Amino acid sequence: MKNKHLTNDSIRKLLDHATVHLDTTTASHLRSARNRALAYQAPRPAWLDRHGILVLATRSRHGIPFWALSILLAAGLLLGTATYWQHATEHDHSDIDIAILTDDLPVDAYID
């Protein structure tokens, strides 16, 4: 091999190239592994996304004044209860839905 030159940067590029062109079997095994792993992630309440500040409040090591926390807490309690009831009532539907979907009468019977 004629004299070749490598730098840290070109090393990274070479290694990246190797990963991009990983054989398809390995790539698909990795994808399956990824999906399997995702099933292990704990479910997360959706409303937390919109209220990231609440997360900050609990995680922050900086002193947040008590009054601010109280307001956030009240908001959290309200939302929490609302979401709880929303999800609690949502849950009831699956019993009825299954009944309607498997009953000996067709769905049409229940539609106006």
Place this chain on the structure above:
Amino acid sequence: MRQNYSTLLLLAVLGFQSAPSAAQPWNDIPPAQREALAPLAQEWNRLSEKQQRNFLDIAKRYPKLTPLQQQRMHDRLVKWSKLTPAQRQRAREKYKSFNQLPPEKREAVRKNLRERHTETTKNAQ
């Protein structure tokens, strides 16, 4: 100390939450549930988060159904998904009130509806 207390309360509030998270792409659904919801494969990505959640809850019970019930569910899934939320809600209410009828009345209604339904399909042909 105060901060710890409020943090605890907040965590307790969060503890109420048990709903699953955002919309799931079809391919990320576990295979058993995908089988239950197979007729919805094409529609799935167009469904709202809430609808997806509802269907996933239903799918969890699929394995415990009899083969006949499973077949009926598959036959009706697409139609059910295409109803408006209001229609679905009214359907649920009808079903509920129907089941509160005494057994003989229920059987009579069933017979009646079955005949009407068969007639409609006959006429439609």
Place this chain on the structure above:
Amino acid sequence: MSSREQLSDFLASVERRAFKQAAYAVRDDHAALDIVQDSMIKLAEKYGDKAAAEFPMLFQRILQNTIRDHYRRLKVRTLWTTLFSSLAPRHEEQEQDPLDTLQDKTNPSQPLQPDASLEQAQLLAALEEALIALPTRQREAFLLRYWEDLNTAETASVMGCSEGSVKQHCSRATHALAERLKRKGISLQNEE
């Protein structure tokens, strides 16, 4: 807290590098896949609720620890195998002594990529061979710094050692790589 999508995106972005890192370390594609799978599950299970920004470091630490666990298990297995193999008569079909596999330095774990230019393929093969030949800690430090782009402090945190140790491992790694590559007519220039 991170969404499923954020975790999924992160895993997708890191899975191939993680596989290669594990493959260089254990020289067994099958074991490397298992290691990556285990690491992903551990991240999702224990830290799936963390902010997405924390994933890279958490995952690297998990990955390196899982690789280390693999070695430990291998050593234990090897110990028992060598104990028993010294007692039992040697047969043709008997598994090759695992110690031999560990010492094998001639075969890179990945075949040449068919679509790469020949020169690039040769460079890659030489590089991979040199990486595989590195002592574990040196390879770890080198890849974490120069491939995963962690800074010295982050690398030290992942490896569970001091920043001084990280710098030492890195410079030794670079030196060792340079030596090996020189024998193949490739010069390595350290830009630090």
